[in-house]
Structure formats: C-alpha cells, structure tokens
Amino acid sequence: MENKPESFNDEIDLRDCINVLIKRKVAILAVFLVFIVAAAVYSFNAPKVYLAEKTISIAKIEKPLISPQEAVQVFFGRQILSSAVDKLPDLSIKQLKDNLKVTALKDTNFISLALEHRNRHQATKILQEITENFINQFGGKYQQRIDLIENQIEVITAQKKEIEKQVAALKSRNEEENFGAYALAQNAVSNYQKIYARLTGEIFRLKEELAQSEGYAIAEPAAITKDPLRPKPILNIVIAAMLGLIFGVFTAFSWEFWKNRQE
DSSP: OOOOOOOOTTOOOHHHHHHHHHHTHHHHHHHHHHHHHHHHHHHHHSOOBEEEEEEEEOOEESEESSOHHHHHHHHTSHHHHHHHHHTOTTOOHHHHHHHEEEEEOTTSSEEEEEEEESOHHHHHHHHHHHHHHHHHHHHHHHHHHHHHHHHHHHHHHHHHHHHHHHHHHHHTSOTTSOHHHHHHHHHHHHHHHHHHHHHHHHHHHHHHHHHHOBOOEEEEEEEEOSSOSBOOHHHHHHHHHHHHHHHHHHHHHHHHHHHHHHO
C-alpha cells in the first residue's frame, strides 16, 4: 500500500499568516504611518522645482544653416551658457548643464529647450539669455547669406538688361544688309536668348530661396509649469503608503519568525 505524503511542518498555512497579521497589526500600522509621515514631511519641505520650456527655429535657406544636432551641441557650449551664469552668481555652468535639456525635434528645424529650476522667474530669464546668445552668434551668418543672394540677383538682373540691349541692337539690323553679317547677328540673338533664359531661371531660383528662407526665431516663447515639476506630494505619499505596507508586513513576519526561534 502506497504511503500518502505527510504534510511538511514548514508549509505556510493561510490561517497562520492571517493570525500573524492580526497579532502584529500595531507594528504594521506603525511602520505604515512612519513611511507616510516621512513622505509627507519630505514632500512639503523639499524645494519646489519648476520646468520652463521654449522652442526656437533654426535659420534655413533651402536647408538649415546648421543641423539641429549641431545646434544641440552648441547650446551646451561655454560661450552660450557663460553669460547666463555670469548674471546668476549662485549658478554654475555644470549645474546649468545638468538641469538643461535640449532636443532636436525630428524632421524639423526646431529645437526644444527645457530647464528645471527652483525659481520660476529665473528659469524663464535663463532660457531667454541662452536663446538670445545663440541667435546673436549665428544670426549674422544668416544675414550674410541673404545679402549674398540679393547681390547675386542684382548682378544677374543687370546682366539681363545688358543682354536685352544687345538683342534689341541685333534685331534692328535690316535683312537687306550683308547676308553673312545678318546670319551671324541672328545666331548671336539666339545665343543671347538662351543666356537670358538661363539667367531668368537663376533669378527665379534665388528669389524662391529668399521666399522660403527662415531666420532664427523663437517659435514658442518661454512657458513655465504652473505647478511644480517636483516634489509631487500626493504621488509620494501613495508610493510611501504602498512601500510602508509591504515593509510593515515583512517586519511582522520577520518578528514572528524571530520570536518562534527564540522559544
């Protein structure tokens, strides 16, 4: 006859577990309350941190003059950050870098800046200073490109006017003149017209570039969160309550296990 397996002494009985919880309810409650009180004290006394955000557009003529990825690296350069730090003695470049997040928005020429700071007014002021430094550093290069294109248009326009004069002079020749000279004149007119068409196309292309060009600009002004980014008292207390309950139950069973071993 087969022997039925005997129940092991170390099997956990659900009833025993409930009895332990009831027996050690005071300890569980004490640990639970300690966690909640600690979370509440921290949440209501910790410095409030706000989030300021801003978006700028990178200048482009056909394509961005500087890639968004390069722009992100430039924003973290000492040249851009130093003037903002100089105006705030309690802020270092390292602290600013740690709290600043710069992101290139995918498939666009926009850069998003986000700064965490304890002072709402200073957060917007810092972002304003940083973006102004960036625009001042690269805005001149954009204007140089625009001026160059406008000069090209002026030169090409002058060339077109000269060609128009040449064509008018050649067309005024009488067919009764020497046939060879007349044929050469007509051939010259044809060549001039081709050049004229090419120059017209070039002017159209350059004007199209100007029409589609965009300078460095603030796409979205600095906006700061109304409520602090952290701490979040309610969330902290809820998490603390869950951890307190878990740790309280663990403490109760550990205590009971230790007491049983002592007996």
